[in-house]
Amino acid sequence: MLTPGQLHAAFNMYWNDMDRCSTAGAYWSLLHVTVCLPDICAALESSDGETKPSRYVRWCDKYLPDPLLSGAERYRMRCKVLHQGRAGTDQPAGRYIGFSFGQPSAGGAVDHRRVDGTTLNLDVGTLAQDAKDGVARWIQQLETNLGSPEALNTFRNLQSLVQVRQLPFPLPMSSDLGGPTFTTTLKSS
Secondary structure, eight states: OOOTTHHHHHHHHHHHHHHHHHHHTOHHHHHHHHHHHHHHHHHHHSTTSOOOHHHHHHHHHHHSOOTTSOHHHHHHHHHIIIIIOOSEEEEEETTEEEEEEEOOOTTOOOOOSEEETTEEEEEHHHHHHHHHHHHHHHHHHHHHOTTSHHHHHHHHHHTTSOEEEEOOSSOOEETTTTEEOOOEEEEOO
C-alpha cells in the first residue's frame, strides 16, 4: 500500500531537475519536464499504467484548473512542444492557435496567462510551479484516500517509474577510454 511521503520521494528527481533548469535558465528543458508531469501522474494512477489523451486531459482539469488553459488545451500544447518542438498549432487548440513561452526578465517581471489575440503567453517558470503545485495536490489526494483505486494503482505502478542512481565510484580503469569511466544509469523495473 502507498505510504505517506513515498510519492514525494519518487518525484524528487523531477523537482531537483526542474530546480536546476530554472537556476540555469534552461527554460526550454524546464517546459519539457513540466508538460510531462501530467502524463506521469495519469499513468501512475491508471489501472493499466498507461496515459491516454483523455486521462491527461482529465488529470489536468482536476489538478491544474485554470480558466485560461483547459486540460484539452494543455494536452494540445504538450503534443506540439514534445513531439514537434513547436508553440503554434495548425488548428486551434481550443481557444488558441499558438502559445508563447517566456522566462522572467532580468528584473524578475513575468508575462503569464496573457491572451494576445489567439496566442496565450505563458511564463515557463510559473507554469512549472503550477505543475508542481498540481502534483502536490494529487499526492495529497492519494495520501488522503490510500484505499482508492487511484492510490492502489499508483502504488502498483510506482515500481516501474524511472529511477536515477549513481554507480559506485571509482570504476575500474578502462583501456578503451584511457581512464576511469563515470556512468549514471536510468533504471526502469
